[in-house]
Amino acid sequence: MAFAFCTTPLVQAQLVFERTEADIKAEPGAAVVPAKFTFKVAGKEKVTLFSTEADCGCTAVSLTKQIYEPGETGEIAVNFSVGDRVGPQLKHVRVRASDQTEPHVLTFKTEIPIFASVRPQFVVWSNKEDPLPKKVTFELGESSPTLEGLTASSNNPGMTPVVHEIVKGRKYEVEVTPTQTEQFFLATLQLTARLGGDKPARIVLAYATVQPPANTAPVPTQSAVPPRPGAPVQPQPAKPVAATTAGR
Amino acid sequence: MKQALRQAAVLLALALVPAAIAWWRVPPAKFLATAPTESAEASDAVTLAEAERWSPAPLWIDARTQAEFESGHKPGAVLLNEDTWDALLPGFLAAWRGQRIVVYCSSSCAASRRIAVRLRMAGAGEVNVFSGGWEGWLAAHPGEVEK
Numbered sequence: 001m002a003f004a005f006c007t008t009p010l011v012q013a014q015l016v017f018e019r020t021e022a023d024i025k026a027e028p029g030a031a032v033v034p035a036k037f038t039f040k041v042a043g044k045e046k047v048t049l050f051s052t053e054a055d056c057g058c059t060a061v062s063l064t065k066q067i068y069e070p071g072e073t074g075e076i077a078v079n080f081s082v083g084d085r086v087g088p089q090l091k092h093v094r095v096r097a098s099d100q101t102e103p104h105v106l107t108f109k110t111e112i113p114i115f116a117s118v119r120p121q122f123v124v125w126s127n128k129e130d131p132l133p134k135k136v137t138f139e140l141g142e143s144s145p146t147l148e149g150l151t152a153s154s155n156n157p158g159m160t161p162v163v164h165e166i167v168k169g170r171k172y173e174v175e176v177t178p179t180q181t182e183q184f185f186l187a188t189l190q191l192t193a194r195l196g197g198d199k200p201a202r203i204v205l206a207y208a209t210v211q212p213p214a215n216t217a218p219v220p221t222q223s224a225v226p227p228r229p230g231a232p233v234q235p236q237p238a239k240p241v242a243a244t245t246a247g248r
Numbered sequence: 249m250k251q252a253l254r255q256a257a258v259l260l261a262l263a264l265v266p267a268a269i270a271w272w273r274v275p276p277a278k279f280l281a282t283a284p285t286e287s288a289e290a291s292d293a294v295t296l297a298e299a300e301r302w303s304p305a306p307l308w309i310d311a312r313t314q315a316e317f318e319s320g321h322k323p324g325a326v327l328l329n330e331d332t333w334d335a336l337l338p339g340f341l342a343a344w345r346g347q348r349i350v351v352y353c354s355s356s357c358a359a360s361r362r363i364a365v366r367l368r369m370a371g372a373g374e375v376n377v378f379s380g381g382w383e384g385w386l387a388a389h390p391g392e393v394e395k
Contacts, residue, residue, distance in 0.1 A: 055356060055357055056357060056358075058313075085330045119369060120369075122341060124341070188338070205337075207341055212345075
């Protein structure tokens, strides 16, 4: 009996996946990137899918059912939530099933297109630092269409951004100068990229902050926290875009 | 009695042979040469002991999901993840005084590395990754959890 028990792992996998790696092209602006992994029960015994586990909370896995008869096919749906992610993404899903002791590992790959990069995404003045101007650079991603223009606004009157065009329609510098550096403040800079025609504007966020003295407690930011980007902007409705290397 | 023990030992040895073969064919994940999860690179990885020696103390960033953060996190840590990067960044900026930064997530996740890279690109200074992750913190400081 012990022999039979210990030889169980040697039985060939009965759950055969059509593919174990999916490289999915993400549509620009997509909130979710879906993938499907189809499988078949190739052995002579039914297979129970016990559990699925993704290595990121951003990856939702769903099964239509748990028990599959010999010869039956099934599907594991994976939905990757883009959130504010940009660039290449690699996620794994582990499927524990009754056909083998080790989990089946499914790999999900995608690349979230970079609309524009904003570097640095935040500029910081330390307490009592000279209030000299600092710059953030906005540059379109290679595949993004040339802009009609870029405008910048601040949610804090103590910091007014000024936009300089560096490369026509593709690269800009946004200069900000604080009125003082003795008290904490945080400004959200909304950079609105106008694409021209009837295309919606895209918004990218950057931040400018004056730090409080080093020995003070963290500052509540409730009033400084901007609403999620995406509120309509004039003259065209805005499309939310993740910043830093702003994607999608 | 001796004979029974001998037979049991033989049976056990016989049973171990296929088990060993199975282990060799499909070793447990921690023995795989290429684990399916990313790990912190040595260049910016930091141990808990090292980070706790730094003065001034680093700012700890929790790169897990909001739900995981809310169910318990390192005291004083600030939530910052890629689910809602832009909405969380002001909270980080309000807490940061220019000191070193240490990012953690679960020991099996790669989010801390991505957040560290992104923070550097965004303009933060020295950013390290605590490869032991949340589980490593809990093991070293059981019960020291902020909610």
